[in-house]
Amino acid sequence: MTERSVSHGSFTVERTYPALPARVFAAWADPEIKARWFGAAGKGPDDIFDFRVGGREYNAGKMGDGKAYSFDVRYYDIIPDNRIVYAYDMTMDQQRISVSVATVEFRPEGKGTHMIVTEHGAFLDGLDSVEQRQKGTDWLLDRLGEELAKP
């Protein structure tokens, strides 16, 4: 039987990308571009992409560690080329592991973009932690960097 617990934590991860805010924002807003750096590879049968205030995004599949993850997003606030605020939960092998609110800010910096991701999370039953979320986000933002480095 699961030992019930909730832990809480926040983190901030930042990157400066050599691309204009509009291009970095598009990497989040355009489903084809997002699929190149985010989440499980390939399109799952239940995947949803509805990038608008009140819209939902769902992405599920196996990750590098062999475990099945799902990522269920609800968009609360979208200001084009400026910010995105969303809530999401994650499951791992069908168990809910965390519920979070994320904010992504896009700030022009010279010819590039200073992007700031801040997350607040509730981590459930010892299955996830703020450290793991931060590591996972760091990894994703590196993948976004690789995508943006392409011409």
Added chain:
Amino acid sequence: MVERLSQGPASVSELARPLAMTLPAVAQHLRVLEASGLVVTEKVGRVRICRIEPKMLAAAQGWIAERMAWERRFGKLGELLAAPGMDKQKEREMTERSVAHGVFTVVRSYDAAPARVFAAWADPKIKGKWYGDPNKESVADVFEFRVGGRELRTGEVAPGQSYSLDTRYYDIVEGERIVYAYEVVINDARTSVSVAAVEFKPQGKGTRLIVTEQGTFLDGIENPEERRGGAEFVLDRLGQLLAAA
């Protein structure tokens, strides 16, 4: 001036005497009070006598008390309770974009058992008595207490000032915990998006309730520090409700 008039009628010069203002300035203030209907003036001989209109004072006192209750519930609403007539679109464009973050934990001990405290969150009829509108029983527009369900409460903070409290339930463990995300929108401006966890822990024959909220506050509309006050306010109301039954 209103305070002095609430003690009894006075002439314009009697009103002006204790104030560091010229007579014309006092007269200007009086014109505003007259226009609002709160004060009535009457020329008696050569003297202008001012008095409070009792019906308007009662209405103003009622509105002020309601507004104060809302400020306890939501914290200071700042520029949002702007002068009526300001164009909403212009307000949004003028607002400088910013993001602030705030986290708090509020703990309460109740004599009621966890199942009973949990029911106060799960049952729409009970929840409306302590949550939402601080001045009257709140009826949710939508109430789906289940994982993936939505709870929506809308209303007015003050005449012409609308609010929306929109919640989505992510995790529910019966009698033990609720985890949800919610946004607050006031006058069509989104002020915050938060994740909240409520834990119901047995404590003797009663319950230790732990509410933790982590929020993102948008465009400087609400002060993150004041959200804690709102949570303390509703949890005290919950305590009163549990103690009364």
